Amino acid sequence: MLREARFRDDKEFSGCSIFGMMNVRGERFNGEPVITAIANMKERSNGLGGGFAAYGIYPQYAELYCFHMMYDHQGAKEETEEFFRSRFEVEGAEVIPIRECEGVDDPPLLWRYFLRPRENLVCSEEDTDDFVVQAVMHVNVKIEGAFVFSSGKNMGVFKGVGFPEDIGRFFRLEEYEGYTWVAHGRFPTNTQGWWGGAHPFNILDWSVVHNGEISSYGINRRYLEMFGYICTLHTDTEVIAYGVDLLLRRHGLSIRDMARIFAAPLWTEIDRMPPREREVHTALRQTYGSLLLNGPFSVIISNRHQMIGLTDRIRLRPLVAGRNGDFMYISSEEAPIHLVDDTLRETWIPQGGEPIVAELRKAAEEPEEAGAQVITIPATDRA
Amino acid sequence: MKSYLLPQFLVDRDDYRCIRCEVCVRQCAFDVHWYDGEEDAVFADESKCVGCLRCVTLCPTNALVVRHNPTQHPPNANWTKEVLQNIYKQAETGGVLLTGMGCDKPYPIYWDRIVLDASQVTNPSIDPLREPMELRTYLGAKPDALKIGGKEGKLSLETRITPQLKLETPIMFSAISYGAISYNACESLARAAAEAGTYYNTGEGGLHRNLYKYGDHTICQVASGRFGVHADYLEVAAALEIKIGQGAKPGIGGHLPGEKVSAEISRTRMIPKGTDALSPAPHHDIYSIEDLAQLIYALKEATHWEKPVSVKIAAVHNSAAIASGMVRAGADIIALDGIRGGTGAAPTMIRDNVGIPIELALAAVDDRLRQEGIRNRASIVVAGGIRSSADVVKAIALGADAVYIGTAALVALGCHVCQKCYTGKCNWGIATQDPYLSKRLNPEVGARRLVNLLNAWSHEIMEMLGGMGINAIESLRGNRLRLRGVGLTQEELDILGIKHAGA
Ligand code: SF4
Ligand code: SF4
Numbered sequence: 001m002l003r004e005a006r007f008r009d010d011k012e013f014s015g016c017s018i019f020g021m022m023n024v025r026g027e028r029f030n031g032e033p034v035i036t037a038i039a040n041m042k043e044r045s046n047g048l049g050g051g052f053a054a055y056g057i058y059p060q061y062a063e064l065y066c067f068h069m070m071y072d073h074q075g076a077k078e079e080t081e082e083f084f085r086s087r088f089e090v091e092g093a094e095v096i097p098i099r100e101c102e103g104v105d106d107p108p109l110l111w112r113y114f115l116r117p118r119e120n121l122v123c124s125e126e127d128t129d130d131f132v133v134q135a136v137m138h139v140n141v142k143i144e145g146a147f148v149f150s151s152g153k154n155m156g157v158f159k160g161v162g163f164p165e166d167i168g169r170f171f172r173l174e175e176y177e178g179y180t181w182v183a184h185g186r187f188p189t190n191t192q193g194w195w196g197g198a199h200p201f202n203i204l205d206w207s208v209v210h211n212g213e214i215s216s217y218g219i220n221r222r223y224l225e226m227f228g229y230i231c232t233l234h235t236d237t238e239v240i241a242y243g244v245d246l247l248l249r250r251h252g253l254s255i256r257d258m259a260r261i262f263a264a265p266l267w268t269e270i271d272r273m274p275p276r277e278r279e280v281h282t283a284l285r286q287t288y289g290s291l292l293l294n295g296p297f298s299v300i301i302s303n304r305h306q307m308i309g310l311t312d313r314i315r316l317r318p319l320v321a322g323r324n325g326d327f328m329y330i331s332s333e334e335a336p337i338h339l340v341d342d343t344l345r346e347t348w349i350p351q352g353g354e355p356i357v358a359e360l361r362k363a364a365e366e367p368e369e370a371g372a373q374v375i376t377i378p379a380t381d382r383a
Numbered sequence: 384m385k386s387y388l389l390p391q392f393l394v395d396r397d398d399y400r401c402i403r404c405e406v407c408v409r410q411c412a413f414d415v416h417w418y419d420g421e422e423d424a425v426f427a428d429e430s431k432c433v434g435c436l437r438c439v440t441l442c443p444t445n446a447l448v449v450r451h452n453p454t455q456h457p458p459n460a461n462w463t464k465e466v467l468q469n470i471y472k473q474a475e476t477g478g479v480l481l482t483g484m485g486c487d488k489p490y491p492i493y494w495d496r497i498v499l500d501a502s503q504v505t506n507p508s509i510d511p512l513r514e515p516m517e518l519r520t521y522l523g524a525k526p527d528a529l530k531i532g533g534k535e536g537k538l539s540l541e542t543r544i545t546p547q548l549k550l551e552t553p554i555m556f557s558a559i560s561y562g563a564i565s566y567n568a569c570e571s572l573a574r575a576a577a578e579a580g581t582y583y584n585t586g587e588g589g590l591h592r593n594l595y596k597y598g599d600h601t602i603c604q605v606a607s608g609r610f611g612v613h614a615d616y617l618e619v620a621a622a623l624e625i626k627i628g629q630g631a632k633p634g635i636g637g638h639l640p641g642e643k644v645s646a647e648i649s650r651t652r653m654i655p656k657g658t659d660a661l662s663p664a665p666h667h668d669i670y671s672i673e674d675l676a677q678l679i680y681a682l683k684e685a686t687h688w689e690k691p692v693s694v695k696i697a698a699v700h701n702s703a704a705i706a707s708g709m710v711r712a713g714a715d716i717i718a719l720d721g722i723r724g725g726t727g728a729a730p731t732m733i734r735d736n737v738g739i740p741i742e743l744a745l746a747a748v749d750d751r752l753r754q755e756g757i758r759n760r761a762s763i764v765v766a767g768g769i770r771s772s773a774d775v776v777k778a779i780a781l782g783a784d785a786v787y788i789g790t791a792a793l794v795a796l797g798c799h800v801c802q803k804c805y806t807g808k809c810n811w812g813i814a815t816q817d818p819y820l821s822k823r824l825n826p827e828v829g830a831r832r833l834v835n836l837l838n839a840w841s842h843e844i845m846e847m848l849g850g851m852g853i854n855a856i857e858s859l860r861g862n863r864l865r866l867r868g869v870g871l872t873q874e875e876l877d878i879l880g881i882k883h884a885g886a
Pocket of ligand 2 (some may be wrong): 435483484793797798799800801802803804805808809810811812813814
């Protein structure tokens with residue numbers, strides 16, 4: 001389905017289920033428990049979208065940008081591949097393996113590519129990321145019928161139209177092993193099925209799954225446009241992902257600062273803070289007020305090193321966190337956490353606006369992550 | 384010469400109700416009413432009546448009705464009553480037609496063709512009586528990005544934030560000079576701004592010494608006449624505003640007649656008593672954008688870079704490009720004044736025919752600054768025809784950071800928009816320097832009326848925000864998706880950057 005052929009509402013409205021699971025030692029596990037967990041929240045989705053992001057699944061290509069692509073037609077594929085060849089060394093290109101699955105119909109063409117930016121086109125590491133972001137924008141905006149599911153390293157997004165558990169089986173996720181998995185089941189009210197519209201939404205390493213309806217969407221989007229982000233999907237999720245990229249990667253803020261922007265404390269709370277803290281919080285709201293996410297949301301934001309859960313500042317959507325040894329969980333509901341981990345004892349409900357951050361231990365020593373010094377957020381160690 | 388002008392208003396007096404108290408006689412500064420002792424009756428010279436309704440409002444027995452003179456001129460769509468009366472007036476006086484307040488012509492009022500959104504099902508609306516609802520607004524330049532150092536728990540801000548104005552509600556009082564209005568009206572505005580946590584603007588008439596104590600809530604204007612501009616004046620202000628133009632009279636200067644220049648005004652404006660105060664049309668040190676930049680930096684330098692500097696222009700055809708230049712010239716705040724903006728005195732033809740509606744100018748300026756990636760470098764404040772809290776909400780959703788209200792504030796003080804401010808005889812004690820008239824406005828009562836208005840509007844804004852599922856004003860600012868047009872052409876919708884209702 002063409003993007004343009006969808007309804008012309010301001011944006012898509014949806015209710016949803018979200019689930020995230022991480023092994024903080026970086027030990028990898030297959031997609032089975034995540035499928036089980038998200039299936040357990042079935043009444044939170046309506047079969048119009050499901051998806052997964054998995055980190056650590058391509059250790060043999062850990063250095064390369066992996067593009068998961070969907071194409072509506074062969075022409076879009078050819079055009080995109082030509083574009084890729086002009087910008088990247090294409091080290092691998094293959095069909096994403098699938099199986100026939102009831103409830104998943106009319107899939108688009110699904111391909112993945114392992115790409116290395118051409119050296120003569122980029123100079124530094126930061127430039128490389130910007131270069132990749134621009135390539136993603138180009139494909140999404142300029143090439144009709146092509147859409148980038150994901151563009152990070154050693155990770156990939158699998159998503160489509162259907163219930164999430166069906167999508168998981170369709171993509172044979174039990175055959176992949178990753179150390180962080182996030183999943184999403186969707187309940188859109190105004191979209192016809194379009195595979196690109198399912199969650200997670202991804203840019204570079206960052207993936208976002210989101211449950212909510214952001215009332216500030218109009219200004220969040222216009223603010224991001226000032227920084228060159230073009231919102232093609234008309235979803236809150238896309239806006240959050242670009243916001244994360246802007247704040248953490250480009251502006252070098254910490255995850256906590258990002259939470260203070262997305263779910264800012266009330267002025268009455270800020271006024272009561274000690275002077276230095278008050279100054280910082282005031283400046284954050286003054287500068288980034290246009291990125292305040294107003295209205296109900298809960299979200300899981302992930303990259304290669306972290307999995308972050310966050311709800312809106314007055315906590316209008318649910319979020320539960322859980323921990324059992326090396327495993328961290330973030331979920332819309334508590335039951336699925338216990339379903340996949342029956343020895344788990346520790347669960348808690350975070351305050352509105354308070355981020356839950358699960359972080360890989362000793363990320364730099366990860367064996368597969370030889371390039372792990374490429375931490376996209378220099379400020380995170382502060383936390 | 385016999386005047387061919389017809390009275391604009393008729394004064395009907397119910398003789399049965401009239402108790403001959405002569406309140407009307409004393410209240411009307413236009414000398415319409417007089418009492419004839421021999422006949423024990425009150426009469427009216429209707430040719431002088433301006434329709435300010437002072438006598439009607441104060442008549443203890445409701446004996447008076449003032450109504451528009453229904454006499455018809457021969458029907459003619461071209462040569463209307465107004466056109467003919469203007470020509471008679473000019474044939475009799477040979478003068479420029481003068482008027483007060485804002486343009487009263489029926490140009491489209493876009494506020495009335497824009498409707499607001501509300502939450503239903505997919506997100507909850509928020510009840511402002513039970514949940515926090517934030518209207519606090521900061522005006523001034525914001526950095527592109529922040530740098531924050533230190534460790535969690537001991538954060539430190541490494542980016543310097545330039546000076547900001549803190550508003551508890553996104554509504555300020557427009558520039559109205561001491562001279563155009565009475566001291567008591569100025570004091571009412573100053574006290575109300577201080578009490579409500581917002582700002583009023585001195586206009587170009589300087590600042591009376593007695594009002595220096597409200598300096599923290601005062602925006603001091605620097606206009607082409609430089610009246611009353613001196614070191615203390617700049618020092619005491621919370622912010623400075625360079626006035627380039629005014630919506631009621633874009634491109635022309637001002638003229639305060641000598642009769643109004645009393646001893647107090649002479650001291651405040653620093654001009655000899657009884658002389659005309661003439662504001663030149665342009666600033667004679669600003670003939671180009673780089674000259675503006677120099678004045679902006681001169682003012683910042685003079686005030687130790689401690690105050691934001693605003694630049695106010697009338698909304699004209701190329702406002703967007705001009706505003707972009709102003710931001711690049713260092714303005715922290717862009718004040719835009721639309722065609723419906725008020726004035727103490729302006730040539731009628733200018734007031735009614737020059738400038739553009741504020742809604743269109745606002746949308747164009749906000750768009751342009753965003754396209755150029757500099758929207759954060761200045762706040763936008765709009766003025767000129769903001770009549771209600773709904774107008775405020777729509778202005779903010781179109782992209783304004785805050786609004787200025789002038790006419791609405793004066794109406795709260797009693798103004799009945801008779802448009803005769805330039806006569807100096809305002810019966811409501813506002814646009815006058817006559818002590819007999821100005822004492823009718825008690826600053827304490829005036830301030831209370833203004834604070835009540837701001838409180839009422841703020842509550843209404845909170846209700847509308849809550850209905851949209853938004854609990855902070857910054858999430859409405861520039862959020863044009865929450866607006867829809869009704870009965871607008873595609874071109875108008877495109878300029879406003881909104882969709883038509885139903886789409
Ligand atoms: S000018 Fe005002 S006070 Fe005088 S008669 Fe007319 S309405 Fe009454
Ligand atoms: S301020 Fe006075 S003179 Fe001016 S319009 Fe209002 S009531 Fe009339």
